[in-house]
Amino acid sequence: MIRKKASSQKTKRGIKKTANYILKDKGCCLYEASFIHNPKTIKGDLVERLSKEIDDDVNYHNSNRKVGSAQQVRTYHDIVSFHTNDDMNPQKALQIAKELYERTHNLSNRKYLMAVHNDTDEMHVHIIWSVRDNNGKTYKQKDDYRIIEIECDKLEDKYTLFKPQNRKATSTKKNDLEKLPSTNERMLDVRGITSNKKQLKDALKPFLDKAKSPSDFINRISQNGFNIIHNGKSAFSIQHDDQIFKASELNLSYKTLKAKLGEDLEFEKTLALRHGKKEYEQCGISSNDDKPEFMKRIHPQSTLAKHFTCTPFNDKVEYFYNSAKDKKAFEYHKDPAKVLFNDISRKSAKAGLQRLVADTKAPSTLTVFGAKEFRRNAWIEAQLMGLEAKGFKLEGYTPTPADLELVKKTQEQYASMNKKPEPKPEAPTVAVEPPKPVDSIVPPVMSTPVHNEPEQLVESTKQVEQESNFDSLFDELEDEFSDKTSPVDSFKEILSKVTTDMLCVTHGSITCRICFGSNMENAPAFQHDEFISINHEIATAYADAGRALKDEFNQLLSDKIDELKSTQEHQEKIEAEHIANVETDFHDFIESLIDKHTDYKKIEILRHVQDVLEDNGNIIPDAALYDDITEKVNQLDNHEREICSAYVQKLIDDDGSGAPIDGELKNADVKSKRIIRYKPY
Known part of the structure; x- marks a missing residue:
C-alpha cells in the first residue's frame, strides 16, 4: 500500500476541478463524502456543495483572523494505491483508506471526498481532504510521511497486504534504501x-x-x-x-x-x-566571424540564461553554474571569438554554443577542438539545436553511426512531445431513407340528400372580420415594441462593455465582490466607477429578467467569461498570481525551516534549499534538514520548482529587503521580529 501526494487546491475552482476528475464515470466505481448524501445525488451537486463549504470556511477564517497570514491551500488531493497481488475490492479499498486517514488526519472531523478507481492494474483511492478541520484548526503535521508509512505498515499486517520495499520510516536497513530519482x-x-x-x-x-x-x-x-x-x-x-x-x-x-x-x-x-582525476586537453569552439557582436542579449528561456551566471573581465567573460558558484563551465573570449571549456559535459557545450551563436552572424563556420568526448557532445547539441538550418556549420568531429542514431531518436522524441493532437473526425453522415409514398385514401361515398329547391349560399363575413382584428392587433404590438430592445439584447450590450480587468483571477467572476470589494474599492482607481456601474447593471438585468431568461443569461455570461479568459492579458495575470502563490507558500516553508533549524544561518538554509531544487549534488550534512527540504521539494512540479529556485536565488542576491549577503543579515531586526510573531503563547 502506497500513499502519494498528488496536488493541492488553493481556490474553489481548483477543488471543483479535482473533485470532478476523481468522480469521472470512467474509472470511479465507488465514492463517499463527509456529509450525508443520497446515492442518487447528482455528482455535480455533490462537487458544488463540497467546494462551497470548504471555500466558505476558509474565507470566514481568513476574514476574521487577528494574527498570521491568510490561508492559501484549501484542500489536498492524495492517492492510496494497492498492489496488484492484494485481495482487494472497492468496498475494502475504501474502508482501508478511511481507516488510514482516520488514524493520521482525524478524517471524521474534517470535510472530505473519497473515490475508488479501478481503471488501472492497481486499485487506488483518491482523497480530497480539507486542510482546516471542523474545529477550525489547520493541519500542520511535520514529516507526516513517517507517521503515514508507519500506519500503512500496521494496516498491511492487519489486512495481509503486500508491503512495498524502500519504505523509509519502517526500514531496518536505512542505508540500503535507494534514493528516489531526481x-x-x-x-x-x-x-x-x-x-x-x-x-x-x-x-x-x-x-x-x-x-x-x-x-x-x-x-x-x-x-x-x-x-x-x-x-x-x-x-x-x-x-x-x-x-x-x-x-x-x-x-x-x-x-x-x-x-x-x-x-x-x-x-x-x-x-x-x-586518487587520480583524468585531465583533458584544452577543449573549445571557435568562430570564423571576425567582428562578432560581443555579449548580445540571449533568449531568457535558454539553457545559458537559466542555468549559468557570468563574471565579466577586460578580455573575456567567465560563466559559472548557478547551482555551484565555484564551478566554472567555460570562458567566452571576444578576440578571436571562441569559447574555452572547463566542463566538457553536454549541458556546458550547449550553453557555450548558445553564447557563440547569439553573437555570430550567419552564415558562419564553427570549429570544435579538444578531447573526443567533448567534440562529440558539442556535435550532438549542435544537431539538436538545428544550427545547420540556421546557417551555422560545425566542423571538427565526424559522427559515428551510434551518434546519428542517438540524434535521430532524440529528435523523434522531441517531435512527439510537441505534436499537436489531431482534430476529432466529424461524425459520419447517416443516410435517411426517404419516406415511401402513401396511397391516397378515397373517402367513402355518402348519399346526397334530396332538396326540393337549391339553397342560396350566403357569403360569410366572420372570417374577414377576424383577420382584420388580427391585423390591427399586430399593428398595435408593432407600434408598442418597434422602438424597444429585448432583454437579451440589452444584456449583450452590458457584457460588451466588460473588459479583461473586470474578471478576477481567483474566482473567474466579473466584478467579483470578494476580490474587488463590496464597493469595488480594490478595483483600479481609474476604473472604479465603471466597475460599480457594470456590477449594478448585471444585477439589475438578472432581477428584471426573472426565471424565464435566467438560463439564457447564464449562458451569455459564461461565454463572455470564457472569451475573457482566453485573452493573453488574463493568462498573464493567472501566471503572475500562480507565481505569487507559489512564492508565498515557499516563503512560509523557508520561514518554518529557519525557526526549526536554529543552528544554521539563514544563508546556509537558503543555499541548501537551492542545492535540492537545482539537484546539483551538493551534500547537506544534516539528515533532518535534508529530509525536511526534500519532502517539500518533491511536492513541486517542474514549473513550480523553477519558480521556487528563482525565488530562493532572489532571496540570496537581494540587497534591499534584509535578505542575507555572505552569511549575514543586513537587517538584524528582520529575523527577531519574525520569531516574535510566531512565538507560541
Missing part, C-alpha cells in the same frame, strides 16, 4: 532516455556486488576505467569519461558502503592512493 531523471525516463547517472550506477553495480570491503570496491573500479577523486577524509567522487558524480549521488558514500560491506579502517588511505 526530477530530471524522471523526465528523461518518461522520454525513454537513461540518464548519465543511472548508466554509471548500473555500470558500478557488478563491482559492488563482488566487493568484499569498501577498499576492495575502490580498487576494483579504479582498475576498470573509473577514476577516483579524493575530496578529503572519506568523501570521494567517481569520474568516467566526461562525467563526474559524487559518491553520495550514486548512493555509494562510505556510510552506505560500510553498512553493506562492513567497516574499513584503511578506506581513507585507499582513496588517497587511488
